[in-house]
Amino acid sequence: MNAIFEGIGASVRRKEDLRFLSGRGHYTDDMNRPGQTHCVLKRSDRPHAIITSIDTSAARAAPGVVAVFTHADLDADGVGGVPCGWQIHSKDGSPMVEPGHPVLATGRVRHVGDPVVAVIAETRQQARNAAELLVIDYQDLPAVAHIADAIAPGAALVQEAAAGNTCFDWHIGDKDLVDAAFARATHRVKLDLTNNRLVPNAMEPRAAIGDYDAMSGDYTLITTSQNPHVIRLLMGAFVLHIPEHRLRVLAPDVGGGFGSKIYHYAEEAIVTWAAGKLKRPVKWTADRSEAFMSDAHGRDHASTAEMALDAEGNFLALRVATVANLGAYLSTFAPAVPTYLSATLLAGVYKTPAIYAEVRAIFTNTVPVDAYRGAGRPESTFLLERLLDTIAHDTGIDRIELRRRNFIPTDAFPYQTPVALQYDSGDYVSTLNAALKAADWDGFAARRAEAKARGKLRGIGVSTYVEACGIAPSKLVGALGARAALYEVAQIRVHPTGSVTVFTGTHSHGQGHETTFAQLVASQLGVPFENVDIVHGDTNKIPFGMGTYGSRSLAVGGTAMVKAMDKIIAKGKKIAAHLLEASVDDIEFANGNFTVAGTDRAKSFGEIALTAYVPHNYPIEDIEPGLEETAFYDPANFTFPGGCHVCEVEVDPETGVTTVVNFTAVDDVGRVINPMIVEGQIQGGVAQGIGQALLENAVYDEQGQLVSGSFMDYTMPRADNLPNISVGTETTLCTHNALGVKGCGEVGAIGSPPAVINAVVDALKDYGVRHVNMPATSQKLWQIIQDSSAQPAVANLSSN
Amino acid sequence: MPQVTLTVNGKSHTVEVEGRTLLVELLREKLGLTGTHVGCDTSQCGACTVHLNGTSVKSCTTLALQADGGVVTTIEGLAAADGTLHPMQEAFREHHALQCGFCTPGMVMSAVDLVNSNPQGLSESDIRHGLEGNLCRCTGYHNIVKAVAAAWPVMHGKETVAAE
Numbered sequence: 001m002n003a004i005f006e007g008i009g010a011s012v013r014r015k016e017d018l019r020f021l022s023g024r025g026h027y028t029d030d031m032n033r034p035g036q037t038h039c040v041l042k043r044s045d046r047p048h049a050i051i052t053s054i055d056t057s058a059a060r061a062a063p064g065v066v067a068v069f070t071h072a073d074l075d076a077d078g079v080g081g082v083p084c085g086w087q088i089h090s091k092d093g094s095p096m097v098e099p100g101h102p103v104l105a106t107g108r109v110r111h112v113g114d115p116v117v118a119v120i121a122e123t124r125q126q127a128r129n130a131a132e133l134l135v136i137d138y139q140d141l142p143a144v145a146h147i148a149d150a151i152a153p154g155a156a157l158v159q160e161a162a163a164g165n166t167c168f169d170w171h172i173g174d175k176d177l178v179d180a181a182f183a184r185a186t187h188r189v190k191l192d193l194t195n196n197r198l199v200p201n202a203m204e205p206r207a208a209i210g211d212y213d214a215m216s217g218d219y220t221l222i223t224t225s226q227n228p229h230v231i232r233l234l235m236g237a238f239v240l241h242i243p244e245h246r247l248r249v250l251a252p253d254v255g256g257g258f259g260s261k262i263y264h265y266a267e268e269a270i271v272t273w274a275a276g277k278l279k280r281p282v283k284w285t286a287d288r289s290e291a292f293m294s295d296a297h298g299r300d301h302a303s304t305a306e307m308a309l310d311a312e313g314n315f316l317a318l319r320v321a322t323v324a325n326l327g328a329y330l331s332t333f334a335p336a337v338p339t340y341l342s343a344t345l346l347a348g349v350y351k352t353p354a355i356y357a358e359v360r361a362i363f364t365n366t367v368p369v370d371a372y373r374g375a376g377r378p379e380s381t382f383l384l385e386r387l388l389d390t391i392a393h394d395t396g397i398d399r400i401e402l403r404r405r406n407f408i409p410t411d412a413f414p415y416q417t418p419v420a421l422q423y424d425s426g427d428y429v430s431t432l433n434a435a436l437k438a439a440d441w442d443g444f445a446a447r448r449a450e451a452k453a454r455g456k457l458r459g460i461g462v463s464t465y466v467e468a469c470g471i472a473p474s475k476l477v478g479a480l481g482a483r484a485a486l487y488e489v490a491q492i493r494v495h496p497t498g499s500v501t502v503f504t505g506t507h508s509h510g511q512g513h514e515t516t517f518a519q520l521v522a523s524q525l526g527v528p529f530e531n532v533d534i535v536h537g538d539t540n541k542i543p544f545g546m547g548t549y550g551s552r553s554l555a556v557g558g559t560a561m562v563k564a565m566d567k568i569i570a571k572g573k574k575i576a577a578h579l580l581e582a583s584v585d586d587i588e589f590a591n592g593n594f595t596v597a598g599t600d601r602a603k604s605f606g607e608i609a610l611t612a613y614v615p616h617n618y619p620i621e622d623i624e625p626g627l628e629e630t631a632f633y634d635p636a637n638f639t640f641p642g643g644c645h646v647c648e649v650e651v652d653p654e655t656g657v658t659t660v661v662n663f664t665a666v667d668d669v670g671r672v673i674n675p676m677i678v679e680g681q682i683q684g685g686v687a688q689g690i691g692q693a694l695l696e697n698a699v700y701d702e703q704g705q706l707v708s709g710s711f712m713d714y715t716m717p718r719a720d721n722l723p724n725i726s727v728g729t730e731t732t733l734c735t736h737n738a739l740g741v742k743g744c745g746e747v748g749a750i751g752s753p754p755a756v757i758n759a760v761v762d763a764l765k766d767y768g769v770r771h772v773n774m775p776a777t778s779q780k781l782w783q784i785i786q787d788s789s790a791q792p793a794v795a796n797l798s799s800n
Numbered sequence: 801m802p803q804v805t806l807t808v809n810g811k812s813h814t815v816e817v818e819g820r821t822l823l824v825e826l827l828r829e830k831l832g833l834t835g836t837h838v839g840c841d842t843s844q845c846g847a848c849t850v851h852l853n854g855t856s857v858k859s860c861t862t863l864a865l866q867a868d869g870g871v872v873t874t875i876e877g878l879a880a881a882d883g884t885l886h887p888m889q890e891a892f893r894e895h896h897a898l899q900c901g902f903c904t905p906g907m908v909m910s911a912v913d914l915v916n917s918n919p920q921g922l923s924e925s926d927i928r929h930g931l932e933g934n935l936c937r938c939t940g941y942h943n944i945v946k947a948v949a950a951a952w953p954v955m956h957g958k959e960t961v962a963a964e
Contacts, residue, residue: 013893020901021889023835023875027902030834125818203839203847203902203937255837255902256937288840510900510938676896680943684899687940711844711935719941720928748940 007523011676044109047143047704064126110328113293143704181317185308204255210271227547254509298372341376347417385754459763470639471550498606505545526592551743563631643667656782670742685748693756809877846934849906856913875905899938
């Protein structure tokens with residue numbers, strides 16, 4: 001392994017910015033193909049109903065209409081359902097209930113937004129007009145949207161095969177050990193809490209264009225995806241049965257994902273299939289309203305958490321029971337989120353010796369729920385960090401002291417938790433100390449008093465967290481139910497004049513990979529940054545890849561690049577040895593030069609590249625010409641970023657409005673390649689976390705209608721809702737990848753929500769508040785304050 | 801079908817539209833200016849912001865007919881003819897005020913109007929309130945606010961864009 005990483009650590013300005021700033025990005029909806037038609041989907045406006053008839057005659061006769069398709073047309077062509085990529089087994093060993101997920105609703109609709117009919121016309125407006133002429137008769141069925149309703153005895157069944165609406169009933173940890181610890185504990189602290197349902201709302205709505213070349217039989221799908229190869233695999237193999245050499249999937253510039261663009265969606269299959277059927281390109285672009293009812297949602301857990309402690313406040317055992325709402329169908333990664341991406345993080349940064357967690361996953365008449373920025377880890381972090389502050393509240397132990405007392409010590413790594421994961425590195429004391437200092441924790445009392453004089457309730461909150469990312473060690477996740485390995489791939493092509501094209505299976509949709517990866521490759525190969533281009537998002541150019549999610553792109557994809565570069569350098573050394581008439585073992589590579597050790601005899605990287613392609617003098621018997629290498633990398637373990645977030649709020653008791661006045665994040669994301677980009681990733685994640693804590697909530701009414709179905713109703717954080725976000729880093733290196741990197745995409749959204757709510761609860765402590773569920777809206781806090789004034793020192797206002 | 805004549809980025813166009821055609825549809829579909837994006841259907845996100853007669857408007861809630869005889873500037877027309885970036889574009893690049901780039905054209909156009917309309921100066925709070933009609937899901941706005949603050953003195957002739 002070559003250990004030079006010069007140039008790494010510089011805040012290089014981004015390569016991708018020029019095209020985005022000048023309006024020359026190429027997002028899916030910006031593209032049009034000759035002869036293109038437009039698809040509009042008629043979606044269910046019912047939460048749960050039997051489709052009794054579909055009359056398409058008026059729509060078919062409408063101006064510009066090319067075709068109208070229902071499930072019957074798909075069935076006739078043998079189109080399969082949308083598959084799920086992860087299988088969980090229940091406690092009793094039985095596999096999860098895995099109902100079909102038809103591309104177009106078949107016989108029954110199960111959530112508002114379920115697609116029923118595809119109308120394809122010459123223009124989008126004509127398709128919309130025609131869709132209005134469809135007559136669909138429904139027989140309404142009772143619906144369940146909320147967790148409590150879905151698990152109530154006698155609840156309506158969303159999926160006939162899922163008794164009690166249960167998809168699976170899973171557990172992890174040692175129940176007997178936990179029960180024994182609870183029996184001998186001095187303190188037992190219990191908290192019921194929910195993790196609110198969110199809509200990811202990447203600013204670019206999803207879109208897809210299908211195309212078909214009748215001469216070659218080749219299909220092309222242009223789609224807003226975080227992982228084009230995964231879409232090719234799932235759609236080609238399971239839905240449309242198109243061999244992979246006949247299916248090209250392009251994910252061009254993509255306007256944000258946050259998880260919601262990982263999954264294979266029905267619309268991708270519809271436009272691709274329809275293009276083949278019609279021999280014309282078919283384009284679909286979601287309205288924002290459509291996105292609200294068709295993009296996979298996030299979170300939506302209800303949990304009970306209990307901690308057993310000894311007299312000194314040492315944790316003895318943790319017991320957690322969670323119900324997770326998976327929506328009406330299983331999205332691609334949905335079963336993994338509340339289980340292996342959440343319950344396995346319940347040790348957090350603490351040396352809790354015994355943990356037992358149960359997760360019951362249920363179906364409801366709502367949009368499918370899947371991974372959203374953090375995916376399971378924000379849920380476990382919120383649970384733990386709220387429980388920590390509640391323990392402090394109930395026992396009187398200082399909340400910082402409680403954390404310090406129970407931290408996994410810095411010298412204890414590698415640390416095996418009781419819930420499967422082994423953390424390789426971390427230093428939770430350092431991040432805590434740095435964050436407390438940066439946030440001036442010790443000076444808070446004065447700020448609180450000053451705010452009180454102004455009539456404001458000021459509170460401060462902290463969260464200390466760890467997360468698991470860099471998905472994923474393939475053998476391990478295979479044993480845990482993943483139906484595919486999670487390697488990453490890099491192909492590095494050195495051109496004859498020494499410039500470099502890097503083909504990566506990861507995908508950039510805001511993360512700045514074109515810059516960070518170019519920095520990595522330029523510094524490793526000693527070539528100018530400008531001479532390195534990164535190619536992503538095209539299955540015809542890139543050998544393979546699993547895409548971007550779970551903060552994996554640098555830790556897994558970047559390490560694959562290092563492996564490929566090691567091969568390039570090894571080959572370059574052989575060529576250099578030949579040219580320099582030296583032994584390969586004597587060739588050293590540094591700063592872009594191959595040198596005979598201890599001499600000034602050297603060949604530059606460019607000379608070696610030229611020699612590799614157009615040599616007169618070449619060791620042709622020993623090595624092939626050319627300088628291009630491919631590497632697959634399978635991580636040995638997850639990576640474990642962690643840190644400490646401190647939030648300071650002021651609540652206006654007159655209005656209940658919470659203002660975040662200071663936010664400090666100190667994170668350990670391992671080695672940092674581009675500090676500017678890392679800071680931006682963390683700030684963006686924190687903004688989403690503050691949004692979850694204070695503003696955002698996907699609301700279904702009792703009948704299953706999505707009430708918060710637009711930006712008029714769903715509160716997105718705006719510039720005037722958020723503070724400046726101070727970001728610091730403390731670094732311990734990942735021990736099992738060549739770069740020592742851990743990942744930074746999700747930490748902001750994972751660490752921040754409990755810091756915000758801990759601050760809100762602290763602000764309201766004089767009102768006897770023990771817990772507030774998210775989002776802590778002004779209405780909710782105003783009501784708490786009103787109720788409390790009437791009834792001073794109410795013990796627990798944790799209910800919604 | 802009615803016609804509209806308008807100047808877009810310095811070039812005159814006469815286009816047939818339906819009465820219901822939106823300005824953003826005219827720009828994206830008729831003129832191929834796809835830098836102006838559509839991020840919602842309720843006039844909430846601001847991704848479609850352009851300048852009409854020197855003022856920022858949401859082109860998703862402006863009928864093409866309303867722009868008849870008007871002068872429109874889109875993100876494609878903001879840089880100088882020689883490609884030199886507008887100070888706001890330069891400030892966004894320098895301060896990492898964009899990630900996925902989707903909200904960026906609208907955000908930049910709004911920010912330019914905000915700075916132009918406030919020659920007396922802009923506080924951080926003014927900038928945050930001034931941009932509340934534009935949603936960004938990536939940046940948390942921190943760097944956008946920095947970029948706008950940095951562009952103000954340049955646009956008002958006080959200084960050049962300062963590196964960090």
